[in-house]
Amino acid sequence: MATVDPSTLITDDWQVSGQIYTDPGLFAAEQERVFRSQWLYVAHESQLREPGDYVTTYAGTQPVIVSRDGDDGQVHVLLNRCRHRGASVCQAEQGNSSFFRCAYHGWTYANNGSLRGITYDAGYAGLDRGELGLVRLPRVASHAGFVFASFAADGPSLEEHLGHAAPYLTTVSQQGPEGIRLSAGGHNIEFRANWKLQIENTIDNYHFGFVHRSFLDVLADRIGAPPPIVKNILTNPEWRTVDLGNGHSAHEFGDPRSGNNHGQLGDLPFNLIIFPNLCFVGAQVRHVLPKSADRTQVRLYPMLHEGESEEHNAGILRVHESFFGPAGMGGSDDVEVAFDRVADGLRATEHDWLYLSRGLHREEPAGDGRIIGRADDELPQRAFYRQWFRSMTGGEK
Structure with missing residues (x-):
């Protein structure tokens, strides 16, 4: 099915072939080996x-x-x-x-x-x-x-699949006094690029100060000082990325147990990837739907707090819309740069390799199967592709 051998697409030093995003045969193989075998x-x-x-x-x-x-x-x-x-x-x-x-x-x-x-x-x-x-x-x-x-009648249970990611989902579910609800509906984004780019972008703190520079400039004007997010990404030891195993990963910038991030209304204290198609950013559920090797739909659902007032939940919606909404300052940046421009650049194949090695030398095993990295490292991308590699080849990376 695959026109290229998946085992040749990721090197031991974490160079990734551009074909992982562009090859239609590989996309077809993913539908069989990833999407038909996983939860x-x-x-x-x-x-x-x-x-x-x-x-x-x-x-x-x-x-x-x-x-x-x-x-x-x-x-x-x-x-x-x-x-x-x-x-x-x-x-x-x-x-x-x-x-x-x-x-x-x-x-x-x-x-x-x-x-x-x-x-x-x-x-x-x-x-x-x-x-x-x-x-x-x-x-x-x-x-x-x-x-x-x-689709698989047999295999690991959902709890086994979630593993270390399960407590994060529990924290998500407890954001409101009586839980959360997706009753506000959602909006869709579509782009002409591979679905894995959206997964990668969910926890890519390295890009924030560059892709979202206009947002940071507006925020600085509003508060009268440079916003601390980029400095925190680079220097705050409490901000970290975590490989949770089985392709899942998190970026912690608050208390993942209490749900407090001391930040915007409704926002989670972490970004979270659940392999292969579920992500959490801010106050939203992000459902990634692959359509073809070069077409993706993403459905974004703001999470409202059950048991809170209408005013409280309206505030969550306004915060969500300001950055991630169709007219928001952040989502369009990612579509333009992280998806459209990457898709365009991948047409240049003379040297068809990308680098996902940032922070590889400073990863630290946690002793329980998790791996800890700095907030600006590419550990979440490696976490995803370790499971992708296992699913596609049966081997380890």
Whole structure:
């Protein structure tokens, strides 16, 4: 499937071939070896509170419906594809329904995926309706309200997959007095570049003082002094990056246990990557959806605090919008520089290698499987690609 050997794309000194971002055959192999073998984030339970609630999204490149069964309350992840002629059966991003009906020929499915009705069924002989329901992903599990699914019927449990990252998700879920909710909806960004660039950018503190210089200048004008973020990244010993194992990583700049970052309203005290497709930055859930080797969609959902006032949650939204919103000062910087310009630069292939070795010489094992690095190191990128390498090759890096 892959047109290049994945084992040749990352060197021992952490040079990474540009083909890791551009090769269509490699992208196809990722869908099989990464997205069909790992636990994938698909939804948050606050989007599925009532029987019949559903959201539509993607597991890798495959369209799925995440629905709460109207009978027993169980959450199912169903392929959004009619078993008759292949049309998607649900178009809305979210809603509530007891059934899904294909608009092409009217085949109808219950919200648990079972086939409910075939129009003009006298035209068929011998169909086994019990075998013609929407295809279910075999494993669905949640941790701290975050719902994950896997195409693999067997393998590590979700708790085993999360490992050291699980307590961070628990902290996320406890941000409000009664938890969090994604009821404000979200917005999408799309860019013509590889999905892994968005994962890398989630914890890339090295870029902040350069890519977001205009934001820092505006902030300095507002507060009357240079904002301390860049100095903290470079010199604050309490700010650190952590390889959590299994491809997950965090950048801690507050207290990860209490959730206090002494910063903007609603913001987490860390940035977090959950391999392969879930990220947290500020007060947002960032769901990364690969479309092709050179096309990515990212869905951003601000996290509101359950049990807080409308004014409090409105404040969270305003902070989120000011930096990450469609007209915000930060998100557009990343799309322009970290995604679009990188994609353009990768067309120059005379020397097709990138360097992810920053801080490699000063990584420190924590003794429990974690690895600690400085805030400005490229440890999170190496954490991600260690798991990527294992998934793609079966070996270690």
